Amino acid sequence: MNDHPNLPPRFEPPRRALLGPGPSDVAPSVLTAMASPTIGHLDPAFLRLMDETRQMLRAVFGTDNAMTLPISGTGSAGMETCLVDLIEPGDRVLVGAHGVFGGRMAEVARRAGARVEAAESPWGEELDVDLVRRMAKAQPPKVIALVHAETSTGVLTPLGPFRAIADEVGALLVVDMVTSLGGLAVELDRNGVDAAYSGTQKCLSCPPGLAPISLSPRAVAALDARKTPVGSWYLDLSLIRGYWGSERAYHHTAPINMLYALHEALRLVLTEGITAREARHRALAEALWAGLEALGLELLVAPAARLPPLTTVKVPDGVDEAQVRRALLSDFGVEIGGGLGPLKGRVWRIGLMGHAARWENVALCLSALSSALRRQGHATPSDAIDAARQAQQMT
Amino acid sequence: MNDHPNLPPRFEPPRRALLGPGPSDVAPSVLTAMASPTIGHLDPAFLRLMDETRQMLRAVFGTDNAMTLPISGTGSAGMETCLVDLIEPGDRVLVGAHGVFGGRMAEVARRAGARVEAAESPWGEELDVDLVRRMAKAQPPKVIALVHAETSTGVLTPLGPFRAIADEVGALLVVDMVTSLGGLAVELDRNGVDAAYSGTQKCLSCPPGLAPISLSPRAVAALDARKTPVGSWYLDLSLIRGYWGSERAYHHTAPINMLYALHEALRLVLTEGITAREARHRALAEALWAGLEALGLELLVAPAARLPPLTTVKVPDGVDEAQVRRALLSDFGVEIGGGLGPLKGRVWRIGLMGHAARWENVALCLSALSSALRRQGHATPSDAIDAARQAQQMT
Numbered sequence: 001m002n003d004h005p006n007l008p009p010r011f012e013p014p015r016r017a018l019l020g021p022g023p024s025d026v027a028p029s030v031l032t033a034m035a036s037p038t039i040g041h042l043d044p045a046f047l048r049l050m051d052e053t054r055q056m057l058r059a060v061f062g063t064d065n066a067m068t069l070p071i072s073g074t075g076s077a078g079m080e081t082c083l084v085d086l087i088e089p090g091d092r093v094l095v096g097a098h099g100v101f102g103g104r105m106a107e108v109a110r111r112a113g114a115r116v117e118a119a120e121s122p123w124g125e126e127l128d129v130d131l132v133r134r135m136a137k138a139q140p141p142k143v144i145a146l147v148h149a150e151t152s153t154g155v156l157t158p159l160g161p162f163r164a165i166a167d168e169v170g171a172l173l174v175v176d177m178v179t180s181l182g183g184l185a186v187e188l189d190r191n192g193v194d195a196a197y198s199g200t201q202k203c204l205s206c207p208p209g210l211a212p213i214s215l216s217p218r219a220v221a222a223l224d225a226r227k228t229p230v231g232s233w234y235l236d237l238s239l240i241r242g243y244w245g246s247e248r249a250y251h252h253t254a255p256i257n258m259l260y261a262l263h264e265a266l267r268l269v270l271t272e273g274i275t276a277r278e279a280r281h282r283a284l285a286e287a288l289w290a291g292l293e294a295l296g297l298e299l300l301v302a303p304a305a306r307l308p309p310l311t312t313v314k315v316p317d318g319v320d321e322a323q324v325r326r327a328l329l330s331d332f333g334v335e336i337g338g339g340l341g342p343l344k345g346r347v348w349r350i351g352l353m354g355h356a357a358r359w360e361n362v363a364l365c366l367s368a369l370s371s372a373l374r375r376q377g378h379a380t381p382s383d384a385i386d387a388a389r390q391a392q393q394m395t
Numbered sequence: 396m397n398d399h400p401n402l403p404p405r406f407e408p409p410r411r412a413l414l415g416p417g418p419s420d421v422a423p424s425v426l427t428a429m430a431s432p433t434i435g436h437l438d439p440a441f442l443r444l445m446d447e448t449r450q451m452l453r454a455v456f457g458t459d460n461a462m463t464l465p466i467s468g469t470g471s472a473g474m475e476t477c478l479v480d481l482i483e484p485g486d487r488v489l490v491g492a493h494g495v496f497g498g499r500m501a502e503v504a505r506r507a508g509a510r511v512e513a514a515e516s517p518w519g520e521e522l523d524v525d526l527v528r529r530m531a532k533a534q535p536p537k538v539i540a541l542v543h544a545e546t547s548t549g550v551l552t553p554l555g556p557f558r559a560i561a562d563e564v565g566a567l568l569v570v571d572m573v574t575s576l577g578g579l580a581v582e583l584d585r586n587g588v589d590a591a592y593s594g595t596q597k598c599l600s601c602p603p604g605l606a607p608i609s610l611s612p613r614a615v616a617a618l619d620a621r622k623t624p625v626g627s628w629y630l631d632l633s634l635i636r637g638y639w640g641s642e643r644a645y646h647h648t649a650p651i652n653m654l655y656a657l658h659e660a661l662r663l664v665l666t667e668g669i670t671a672r673e674a675r676h677r678a679l680a681e682a683l684w685a686g687l688e689a690l691g692l693e694l695l696v697a698p699a700a701r702l703p704p705l706t707t708v709k710v711p712d713g714v715d716e717a718q719v720r721r722a723l724l725s726d727f728g729v730e731i732g733g734g735l736g737p738l739k740g741r742v743w744r745i746g747l748m749g750h751a752a753r754w755e756n757v758a759l760c761l762s763a764l765s766s767a768l769r770r771q772g773h774a775t776p777s778d779a780i781d782a783a784r785q786a787q788q789m790t
Binding site for chain 1: 402
């Protein structure tokens with residue numbers, strides 16, 4: 001055991017432009033912050049960082065919610081936290097399912113003992129408001145759960161109609177904001193969201209590993225009114241708030257350096273400003289969409305429902321989509337994503353998120369895609385970058 | 396929302412020597428590795444890093460277990476994973492409880508629906524083998540769970556007697572190795588451990604945020620034989636193994652940069668060698684113990700049961716223990732821990748873990764403690780560092 005014969009060398013990651021569904025490129029100052037020496041989770045300096053982080057998270061979420069903090073896990077841990085903390089065995093949950101992440105919410109809720117109904121809409125289309133209303137009225141749920149920004153399809157769902165339904169039936173509204181937080185103005189309080197979760201590795205442009213969440217006073221009241229303990233000790237907010245609150249009661253050791261990174265990433269978001277950041281994501285998405293169409297490609301989602309940070313493009317007939325992705329990665333260092341579930345093999349997923357949402361990446365992606373498609377014998381017009389630039393200038 | 400009036404400055408952590416119960420000081424090359432640019436969780440280069448990490452984890456755990464991987468959460472998430480994946484509602488679990496972490500295991504198992512019995516021994520003493528045997532024979536459990544290295548008390552529990560009991564009643568042996576992995580030769584296979592978990596922030600000297608775990612083939616068979624799904628989707632190893640195995644099926648986005656850090660931390664452990672590392676931890680612990688006794692302080696744990704990486708010292712009568720810790724932090728940048736539960740206010744906890752287990756830290760800790768005690772009017776002999784050096788040289 002003393003010597004390890006095949007010790008690998010120090011890892012040197014290849015150079016990449018992360019233009020897939022996440023993680024996205026991380027800003028240099030965030031990487032630098034993360035490499036600061038670790039300090040203790042009860043160090044007075046660290047407690048100050050925690051308070052500042054919560055305050056900045058509230059600004060980015062657009063909320064005054066006291067219960068706003070990062071969970072010590074990835075976005076999926078945030079999903080599980082919001083659901084298992086609000087659901088008791090036997091509770092009814094209505095989930096809007098038109099992609100991977102709605103389906104995942106349903107599965108997590110089922111494991112928490114909920115009676116789950118799924119309102120299903122086709123992948124790539126908006127969630128059907130009328131269907132959700134009919135189902136909610138037929139059997140009023142405790143929780144209506146839906147995905148604001150479906151990373152598997154590129155669909156953005158407006159929240160207003162679902163808040164109205166939740167009000168009509170007295171339900172809590174739980175929303176997945178993994179791919180919207182930091183790229184769009186999510187405005188929890190204005191939208192009446194009761195519980196939201198996100199991940200750090202999308203539009204916040206921080207490495208993956210933390211899940212910012214926020215619960216409204218109404219959601220906290222539901223947590224406090226539970227008759228049974230939360231099934232998960234690790235994700236039990238009634239314990240976690242003891243550490244993030246003034247008591248500073250030890251629960252688990254916080255992921256110190258990841259929190260350094262989040263603190264710096266939130267500073268960058270707020271320095272730019274949410275409104276400017278949303279405008280940047282939209283302008284570059286419009287540029288990408290125009291460029292992709294100029295390449296002769298078709299987008300999966302209708303214009304009104306498109307999610308700026310994540311674009312789904314249909315794979316043309318006769319093109320080997322995995323081969324295109326491999327060529328992008330090996331020849332250009334560009335990562336884009338493939339499709340999931342029923343969209344596997346049928347779409348590419350192109351992200352322009354946070355630090356990666358910049359003009360050079362639009363141009364790089366379009367020229368790399370054009371090159372890879374041509375090598376598969378798929379003719380592409382040559383003016384895609386011009387079309388993209390024009391679209392960007394028009395926004 | 397556009398401007399944030401009170402944006403905090405970039406965070407600059409103070410300089411610390413982390414000599415508490417964890418996190419411990421992180422080696423510079425681990426911090427550097429963590430600051431490498433983020434790449435995708437399905438990037439071929441990252442998949443190679445995952446394979447190398449698992450191989451190194453097996454070496455550090457002393458096992459050939461195929462199911463050896465880091466969970467995307469802190470050590471407590473590792474505890475929850477091992478318990479909720481092996482326990483189904485109604486299963487009997489016998490927990491050895493003589494500190495915070497045994498108590499936590501019992502609580503996690505109860506929330507997973509287990510019928511839990513706790514074999515309690517006094518805090519600071521070894522777990523009572525005869526008691527565990529009597530309880531196991533009276534009502535044979537599916538799982539016997541105990542803590543190898545109790546971070547709350549500084550007690551090291553030998554595993555052999557409990558493996559024998561588990562064999563007698565046909566139980567799985569689940570062991571908390573949060574404060575032993577990387578500092579002691581834990582030897583899972585030789586000790587017959589069925590499931591073990593740890594954290595990255597103790598003797599591995601990596602920032603907190605990942606929980607290495609390992610399951611024996613017998614434990615994996617128990618997972619595969621479940622009649623009910625694991626209550627937690629996020630911690631369900633039957634799904635997680637799809638990503639860490641050859642299928643590379645997406646489950647959740649791996650915490651990329653934390654895994655860079657773990658990869659480098661494991662390289663450092665194996666470069667030094669487990670045997671040498673254990674000897675270093677023991678020699679420095681012996682030095683610290685001699686030095687503390689030369690200061691006139693009394694150790695909580697009897698010599699045979701002491702855990703080298705974590706020492707508990709009794710607070711002398713008339714000393715304000717919190718004031719001593721504050722003085723160490725503000726005057727010397729030295730972090731040590733206070734007591735938890737029934738030991739709150741009664742002990743200090745001093746860690747010499749991983750990168751922090753070095754002679755300079757023993758000397759620093761002894762002189763800082765001596766200074767802080769003298770300022771509270773507690774006379775201390777002046778030769779503590781000499782006593783420590785002699786003890787180190789004798790090991």
